[in-house]
Amino acid sequence: MIMxxxxxxxxxxxxxxxxxxxxxxAVAQGMMQQTQAAPPPVRVRGTITSIxxxxxxxxxxxxxxxxxxxxxxxxxxxxxxxxxxxxxPGAYVAVTGMPQPDGSQKAIALFIFPExxxxxxxxxxxxxFAPNSTMTNATVDTQxxxxxxxxxxxxxxxxxxxVLVTPATEITASxxxxxxxxxxxxxxxxxxxxxxxxxxxxxxxxSFGDFGVWR
Numbered sequence: 001m002i003m004x005x006x007x008x009x010x011x012x013x014x015x016x017x018x019x020x021x022x023x024x025x026a027v028a029q030g031m032m033q034q035t036q037a038a039p040p041p042v043r044v045r046g047t048i049t050s051i052x053x054x055x056x057x058x059x060x061x062x063x064x065x066x067x068x069x070x071x072x073x074x075x076x077x078x079x080x081x082x083x084x085x086x087x088x089p090g091a092y093v094a095v096t097g098m099p100q101p102d103g104s105q106k107a108i109a110l111f112i113f114p115e116x117x118x119x120x121x122x123x124x125x126x127x128x129f130a131p132n133s134t135m136t137n138a139t140v141d142t143q144x145x146x147x148x149x150x151x152x153x154x155x156x157x158x159x160x161x162x163v164l165v166t167p168a169t170e171i172t173a174s175x176x177x178x179x180x181x182x183x184x185x186x187x188x189x190x191x192x193x194x195x196x197x198x199x200x201x202x203x204x205x206x207s208f209g210d211f212g213v214w215r
């Protein structure tokens with residue numbers, strides 16, 4: 001009798017375990033499907049065509065139309081033109097560059113981050129501004145003047161890049177603004193907007209201005 005009770009209890013445990021495994025597999029599969037279904041972040045570069053109840057209608061560079069809504073407390077910044085003299089050692093910058101034969105980068109645009117954004121997206125990577133363009137987010141280590149401009153050594157966690165800044169390089173910084181400063185006709189840029197189920201793009205940040213916004 002004791003043996004049958006032990007066997008019966010063991011059987012119940014085995015049945016419970018067997019019944020739980022498909023449920024766990026289904027949950028894991030559902031989580032995987034949700035992860036796979038999550039849309040990738042969207043980089044927005046365009047011009048505001050209209051504003052209605054806080055929703056921006058934006059015409060992208062390729063002519064497509066987008067609806068952009070600011071997330072709660074999303075920072076709004078105006079990108080303003082500054083000079084090379086504002087680029088100091090220790091500044092944290094983003095450089096849109098083109099590779100040169102010697103392995104360095106020629107800066108198309110250089111943006112000085114606010115101190116609060118130090119470390120944002122640090123590193124060196126391909127960029128989507130133009131074919132073969134690159135992006136380097138790093139700290140200015142040294143500056144050396146030359147006949148073609150000024151060469152900066154930019155250092156980031158896993159390495160460094162030599163970047164030539166010429167008179168043609170757009171050098172910008174940001175000035176804090178509010179959503180009330182957004183107007184039709186302005187060029188805007190949004191980094192990593194989130195696509196919502198209705199197709200609207202939720203913007204965690206937005207920058208506007210005439211210089212360097214689309215770089």
